[in-house]
Amino acid sequence: MLHGMSGKIRGGQGVTQGAALKRVLVIKHGALGDMVQGFDAFAGLRAGLPDTHLALLTTPPFLDLAGRMPWVDEVLCDRRAPVVNLAELWRMRGIFRAGWDAVIDLQCSRRTAQYHRRFAPTSTRWFGTAAGASDPYPDFSGVNNADRMRIGIEMAGGDRNVTAGLDWLDSGAAGPDGELLGATVLVPGCSAAKPQKRWPADRFAAIATAEMETGRKVAIVGTAADREAADAIMNATPGCVDLVGRTGLGELAALFRHAGAVIGNDTGPTFLAARVGTPTLMLMGADTDPSMSAPVGARAGWLREDRISEIASDDALAALDRLRSG
Known part of the structure; x- marks a missing residue:
């Protein structure tokens, strides 16, 4: 049986809207499919927070893609270094202590949970699944990854109903023969x-x-x-x-x-x-x-x-x- 072509967002009832967020760090490491699934969430966050400085923390393979996105003001690199790389851990600590009003964790991995535990100031709101997050996500069982990210950005004041325009993606690229x-x-x-x-x-x-x-x-x-x-x-x-x-x-x-x-x-x-x-x-x-x-x-x-x-x-x-x- 063919599946797809329809569906609706579930979850997210009763979430708290963000307010007066001037500097927001968004975490999305990849992979490519997850980045694509996140386009609407990124666009919706920008629509809901038009005057906020939005930074995206991603991994080296996606720095170019992130830099071309029209919704973010700054792109930061997470090399996902091992814990024995003290210099890199210190650099990451500096990123998380750069005066963010909120961190929106769209990756929700063990690594990002460690970032919350080790690096995030208690004054910074954390939207995600990490233990002790100030703004924990709802139960996402049975919810598509794209919809999870939409719900996450809505909790921080984004508009989860935005559909991202993608003309920028192939702007300047040679079309097919x-x-x-x-x-x-x-x-x-x-x-x-x-x-x-x-x-x-x-x-x-x-x-x-x-x-x-x-x-x-x-x-x-x-x-x-x-x-x-x-x-x-x-x-x-x-x-x-x-x-x-x-x-x-x-x-x-x-x-x-x-x-x-x-x-x-x-x-x-x-x-x-x-x-x-x-x-x-x-x-x-x-x-x-x-x-x-x-x-x-x-x-x-x-x-x-x-x-x-x-x-x-x-x-x-x-x-x-x-x-x-x-």
Whole structure:
């Protein structure tokens, strides 16, 4: 059964609105899918606190993306150094003691809980799940990650109903070649640490074959880490356009914005495709909880089996067609 394309925010009842917050630090380390899921929250925080100095603390892979966001005034780097790196811990202490009125923890990890315990002044409000937080989040069981972040920023005075504009994301980026307008894009990659989240290459190849038989162009995207999966698809369906390692984030957004459909694993680019409004199907196994991690978008959906390899290519094609027609 195809899931997605609708839903509502749950949780957050009875939260306390922030007031007179002049300096706010937001924590979001990544990964790419989580950053994309947070776009509406970042925009909503800016809308609700238009005169507040907003800083975003993130990790090195996302400094460029964060710097391009139109909603933040300052980007700070968390290298997530080990505790034995005393110089780095001292630097992080300085960040958290830089006169923030509030910290909005959108990462909610063990590391950020340690930051709250070790570094945050008692005078700084802390919105999050850390023990002893001044503004604890409500029970987020069954709430999508994007909605969790919206609720978090609302507690601090943001507007959780804002939908972020994303024209800035591919501004200045080269658009896809004319032959790829309306193409079907395959996203066969996934985290190297979780290969079980990867739908088999032969299933992607079956999708590519079926799409090309209807006259559609098919492109494959990913990073160098996805080279093996992409090559397996290319060997089975040599008519695909190989874009692996050839798209930055801006080019990827432009490609997705002009694509006819996107199908991929639980990985950052699939979230991006869904968020720009392209018909997008995410394929999930037991490692993905859709109540938390389903892609958000007007025409996004997902299929899930305990073993991702049990998702049949025919079922995926049918689901993709329903998203296209919806």
